[in-house]
Amino acid sequence: AQAMRALPIGVPKVLVSTMAGGDVSPYVDSSDLTLMYSVVDISGLNSVSCEVLGNAAAAAAGMARRHERNHDEQAGRGRPVVAATMFGVTTPAVDTARARLAELGYEVLVFHATGAGGRAVEKLARDGMLDGVLDLTTTELADELVGGVLSAGPSRLTAAGALGIPQVVAPGALDMVNFGPAATVPERFAERRLLVHNATVTLMRTTAGEMADLGAVMGRKLRGARGPAEVFWPLRGISAVDVADGPFADPEADRSGLDALRAAVRGGEVRVHELDAHINDPSFAVAMADRLHRLITEHARRATH
Template sequence: MAKTIALLGTLDTKGREFDYIKQIIEKRGHKTIVIDAGIMGPPMIHPDIPREEVALKGGSTIEELISKKDRGFAISLMSKGASTIVQQLYKEGKIDGIISLGGSGGTALATAAMRMLPVGVPKVMVSTMASGDTRPYVGVKDITMMYSVVDISGVNRLSSHILANAAGAICGMVESKVSEADEASNGKEKPLIGATMFGVTTPCVEKVRSILEENGCEVLVFHATGTGGMAMESLIESGFINAVADITTTEWCDELVGGVLSAGPTRLEAAGKIGIPQVVSVGALDMVNFGPMDTVPEQFKARKLYKHNPTVTLMRTTVEENRKLGEIIAEKLNKAKGPVVLFIPLKGVSAIDKEGMPFYDPEADAMLFETLKKHLKPSIEVRELNCNINDTEFAEAIAYTLLQLIKK
């Protein structure tokens, strides 16, 4: 069955390249809707939705944007307009996927529109920016970014292969379908549980996941790397997730201290706002994350550092930082509209926070635990177990408690 793919981009500078992938897509039997977001000049090919319409949806006119001669302002407005149009096309069932190509400006514009689409809708971005930090473009959505290798400037013997691969990729994505049998086996009707994990909390989370799945739940595990926490919060807000085993709240260390894996200041808020059951723990609150050892900021060089691997350096959180973390987490949980149980592992919050390991610091942990208990509302149950977070007993307690909350 033919699908419809949106082609969004600047047709004044990339018209030839868009025409190339348009022809490939249509030869595969699919339809296209071409959206022009260019501002520098007239389009090289005829669009289905012209730049004038995109500008109006963004709150301006194309003439005003051209006269201002402010590229940044123009991209921002055209991005807003394109996002509105793409979202509307999808809501009306007029597109099944989207593809774009561009440099830094075109990538920022197109991926903003892609992020307006739900997870699962095919999204392909061919970009000169795809080999660097893609977090500003991808956010928490399933955007596939393909590095263009050369600048997107003409169709030549190299770029033609890359563009053809991208066209093939978006066609394959829209053609792909999860069968009804697969949906049933994946537990479409099962409670969907979000869980957070780090390498140093893996044994705990894997055990929790196993128990939950044995008891009829489906578990989505999010790697607590900043984007992982953000992705889980986003899916909770969208109504996908029914309950949370938020075992690894480490992203707050990076947000507080200045590490590289922050999930932002709203982490730990979505489940409370929606009111879904949540079991929360203090996984990996002993560490702040940085890149390779030589990238650790100068002010932290004298701190307790641990080389996790060649690209990741961990820094032990201090007593004072743990006091602040306790206050922050208590504040977030106190706002929850639904049931919350906090689990505290008295023998350490990670695999390297136990006796004989590099981050073992009973004083710092005690400050975290006491601060949490001091600031949490009496209505929030706190369970302290004489375990390390990765002990089987601790994981079992979390899993069975969450199952009870879900049943209630």
Template sequence: MAVLLIGTLDTKGRELEFLRDRLRSEGLRVLVIDAGSGDPVAIEADYPRDRVFEAAGSSLDSVHQHRDRGRAVTDAARGVARLVEQLVVEDNVEGILAIGGSAGTTIGTSAMRAAPFGLPKVMVSTLASGQTRPYVGGSDLMMLPSIADLAGLNGITRRVLTNAADAMIGMVQGQSKPDLHTRASDGKLITATMFGVTTPCVDRARNRLESQGAEVIVFHATGVGGQAMEQLIRDGLVDGVLDLTTTELADELVGGVLSAGPDRLSAAVSAGIPQVVSVGALDMVNFGPLETVPEIFRGRLLHLHNPTVTLMRTQADECEAIGHRMAQALRNARVETVVLIPELGVSALDAPGQPFFDPEADAALFSAIREGLKGSTHTRVESLPMHLNDPAFADVAVERLLAARKGMIQ
């Protein structure tokens, strides 16, 4: 077992040596991965740069020939991620520690996102106080601001690097070392998605599932939430999915700020996990404060959810496109998947007397889903004469998921 230490030895050699020695002083085995493309400084790597670029399907000679820094960073990120995936599978990894500026952060976090949930991950970065979502994604990695640039050892960088090393030492020595690929709830770990406007439904469903002995992990459907849930599914930790709040699809297709990316809804299908899916909060696209809404949308139906969140009602043509996208993602499920359609509304704002009540737009969404899933072997659509937040709707969702899980066990 070892801690992986990742960085560019051509520019961060002394800093990596400092970290390596601190980790070793507490009895940890350290494997250094050199993601640089220049001549190493200070120490030798256990996985030198030529191994990294070969893992990426490239070569160090090719990198030097093209003299393209962007390409070099892209190849290094891909190569390190593949090496980390291999080492994790071989069960040789206790934690991952990386340092860097923009390039090193791109490389280090790519490797961390390739590692499973629960494995300690610390990224010391000059970018840690800015927009970190592109680096963190749905991972549980930690980013520590370097304060000063990582260009030499001094009173500031020594303190920051020591804190990072000590954090890794504490996490590695303090963990009980569970098998990260073992399910946490004896085959009863369920993930669910929720938004404020779908909370009554998801809360009731969660309580019912917990009364049946399941452990339910609820994810806020804010883009990162959907990404994190799908990463847990890919890591093999999930046994069933109650994906009732798929609002992130609207942001992805229309242009809101809470997209979970183009692969949303793909993980459970690929993993062969039973799921119940619905259309919660697909009546809305999310933006920040009103003044941040793009000019192209200023004439649309907008609702101030709070001072920092502005919601925009999806139109019929957008709902139709979202429905087709959902059907495309779910059509090829390999195990039982149920799509529940609440005919009387998809969120707290989509009900009679509420600002987003629009039966025509909802009908376009529902029709596209039904049409797109015709002939699917394992995915079926069930329409219910209920609102999504009706207690009975949550009860049906739970019953369908439990039945699908029972079918898998049998």
């Protein structure tokens, strides 16, 4: 599984294992690995194992034929590819940005920022499959910092920068840390501002101190980027519940994040745009999309010279 996960997305991967009947997330992670339960143990051939292994071989062969045919069909025809990160509380913004980027000629891949989604974006960037990243929803950074259940790990927001891929970033849903059902929220957070999103998801508002730490983390990671990286910060709220009179409204905390971000990138190449808008306002999404288009265009022009 470890070897297969290292292969690029799209390369056919079929793994037969006795472990495939349980929790397979440690084996699959953010790859497109296909797992097949062996049913019987891998100990010699018998009537059951021959059927299972035969089906696995046929599946791998079919994937390989389709992969080769699709590769030939797509050669020279592909549009530039952009990854966009989304959460339920930033969906309107990403929908608008995706439509705008499609108008500009891009294929937009949308990833749900639930840990695996963020890791998938990082992997696609490392695999050289992206021309740009619209990282509108960086909420996984909050889970990594505070201890939520949707962390994408410490390498989140690093791959595009390391490879010089243009990226435009926003603090989408940094106002929240994610937990499971309300009863599973750690006792140390019992007095914090909590919002039961549904029966299986409980959100916790980030404090001013945590937002300052997140702004610093974001700034530090982007400042190390080898390519163009810019931040768009909406001054009227960073998620659907961070609005005036909303359950997570906290302008002071949001400002702490912005101030820390600006301090972290001061003197570097990262530009920070403050917009008098909410993150889900169409104007904000279009501004991010248009800016990413310009950065990708300029980056491609420099690369050809």
